[in-house]
Amino acid sequence: MLVPPWLSVPPPGYGGLEQVVHGLVDRLVGHGHAVTLFGAGRQHGTAGDFFSTVGELQYDRLGESLPELAHLARVKHVISAADFDVIHDHTTIGPLVAGRRAVPTVATVHGNPVGEYGDVLSDTDHGVGLVAISHAQRRANPGLPWVGTVYNALDSRDVPRKREPGHGPVLWLARFSPDKGPDLAIRACRAAGLPLTLAGKCNEPAERRYFAEAVQPMLDEDVNVVMNADREAILRLLVDARCLIMPIQWEEPFGMVMVEAMATGTPVVALRRGSVPELVLDGVTGLVRDRPEELPAALREVVRLDPAACVAHVDEHFSTERMALGYEAVYRSFALGAVTVAREPLPLSVR
Template identity: 30%
Template sequence: MRIGITADPEIAVPPLFYGGIERIIDMIVVELLNLGHEVTLFANSKSSVNSQLIPYQSSGNSLKDVLNNSLLINNNRQKFDVVHSFGRLAYLLPIMPTKTPKLMSYQREPTIKQIKRGHLLSRKNSLHFTGCSNYITNQIKPYASAETVYNGVNFNKYTFSAVVATDAPLVFLGRIEPIKGVHLAVEMAIKTGKKLIIAGNIPEFYEPYFNEKIKPFLSDQIQYVGAVNDIQKSEILSKAAALLMPILWDEPFGIVMVEAMACGTPVLGLNRGAVPEVVVSGITGFFCNTVDELTERVTEINSINRLSVLEMAKSRFSAQVITQQYLQQYQQF
């Protein structure tokens, strides 16, 4: 198949540090190429992919930028059997009335107004949607055709550890901000006496949060190591007793959970958003309704078989599995 894939313009594919969606796009591009498909990626000019790259001329968000980027996609649409968008739905606006098959994949909370508009403007049966979890897809289904395709990772990029040290740390990995529950991870470490490694970038707006809620507790037991690249991430996760996800928002998917599982590391998460879909309680970790319940589960992580964590994750979230599910979506048009 000839497949056009669109990303948002701000971050390169693949990203060096933060950029969960861009990692998903890179994974799918690589796997589609391995399967012999012809892939063209519309993305940030600094992207580095083996497919054909058509770089956006601007990475801005102004109306002019959006218009120029959408016209770039439109001018190339006849080259493709399907256009698969991981970017703004607005980028598909010029090709909505055309017969070109269009798949819009939501990795964030969908804007229902935009979905209704896209469904109205598109030629009949030419626009379908996917969500990265049932939590997302179920918001789309009342208004348009939608199915769930989970996110995944390239398991070859992660180091699996069948066993870890008896004093292996808990890990928090993500942006340092209140809704991610970093302060709750600190609370869990203090209550259980476990070591905690915190890794992730601190947005400027949340520096006061870090300085007030996290920094005072840093010690030999609780360490902040800053933002990490893929190699550092794999090393940290492969040596961890568990990944903590004490989130205070409805996480659309949470790719870091699968990254942990790729290392055999179980996940302890609060029952929000897609967490109960990603974590198979008792097999790949535990999800709970309260932080107190989650803290109690820390004592049970040794009951989790790390090889079972890896095998379950591979069966659900590997690059091969996810790409085949997207190919099934393409073939429905």
Template identity: 30%
Template structure:
């Protein structure tokens, strides 16, 4: 009987609600700037392509093939659960909460939920999903699930032609390692382009801006997206990812490799997992990163792209989430069945 139920569940088209945060500087879905927004977009679109009924709750300005419900202007983060419950389909099978504090998943809900933990937070919802094994180990203490983020590789331009510059791409904050990227450029004498929004203005002004002004080989190009982001990624000699914290995933590493660009990264957070196929690119220190940047002993661009297509695609991510959705729904239905009184 259980086997028949599992087979029936696998064939069933699910009604799924995807929920993303709404906060003052929320990015619309899809976004070339917000990693979480991009992941949610890829997951939503692939679920729709597979025939599932998906509702997406997202910021104003979002676009989607799913049924799109945008948050009204002024809606606070704490008001998201009530808004979702009021507007979601009555036949919803599962809610997927991507909000940064699992705002919906921590509530009492009429259906099961999963909560992807995109950033480190103390309060998790039911069925937490982490974006790497390391994140599950640190934030979930080994409990919950992990599913890697995925991208649509067809949207990333591949190039074997490189133009001799190093690239740092990410938010300009201390923990992202932009200062360490500058140190690599200073030690190697190589050109460095820095791209990303300035999220710590005082840090940028006091510690970054002066070093850029002193070195003509280093240039800050601002926050980037679209064609400009593609060109920077595909033509870079190497992407530097000197993260100083326990980065849960680091989507830009996958994006760079999809463009055929190698990544030199410090051995923190998810780096050993994301770069497990290329251990020679993992660095223990800034000094080692500088040496590797000078040696340029990189895998071929074609090998880097193939690696991403085999491990970090939107299709693989969606298949993994669907398996998890169905397992959680199955458990819920089984539990409800056990509660039903037996008829005499």
């Protein structure tokens, strides 16, 4: 199991990828598999073995290419076919270099597979299989060498659950980015006459710049800001919240925060983009709307939804057990050569 060198597994706060990998490793070990996690830093919290390629987490260099490339190069030198049946790669650049490995590689695509990232993925070696985390993500670029679709999952055993609708503020929980729509969340809550908590990741230069230029001028007493909350604080915010608001402005490939919210019994109010309709049962675990103008009414209406229905939905569809079984099927079929990695021809446009 190969993760980027930025964060520990599990992460102390923000880090959906690392949270997913934590649950997956523990469940696979519980199924009797021998799993080695390749990452960075000096510690981890999984049930698997751990191999660190560098003593310090490389979070301060997030956005640079060399730390991840060096991480991948070091992994390649220590992996042999005698020791491993399959590599599961969660890095960004990994699919581009995985064809040089002596062990079959499946790679989960955690981002939106279009634009520059799509160009990188389109050059994936034919011996590498890509796994989508939603059908919406896969439809965004059907010409890639997909070998399966497996939903991300949450180990909800330690997640607090509420028994009745939350009476706290509406919660927006994401990184500060125009794609995540914090400005729309402020406008929707003001129109609904409801308080809002913006709990945002804000430690990269682009995030700090966006917050200062676009979000901060909109703030008033009706908006509480929580910066870079740890895991415990995030769970408290989710349990107390009236609902989670997701006014996303991009084709979200999954949106782990929606699963986390529903696992606590907190419904989701979201715009219909990307994977949202796959994750949220409209009218049962949340309210999905087409236009920002529809969000204020949904925020007022959402308290009628049953928290128990949100929890049951996560337990049934987004459990680590279900995720592990999905990946086991991909591992077996791909490692045994039963999957044909086929590309659909990409349209050629000459300008």
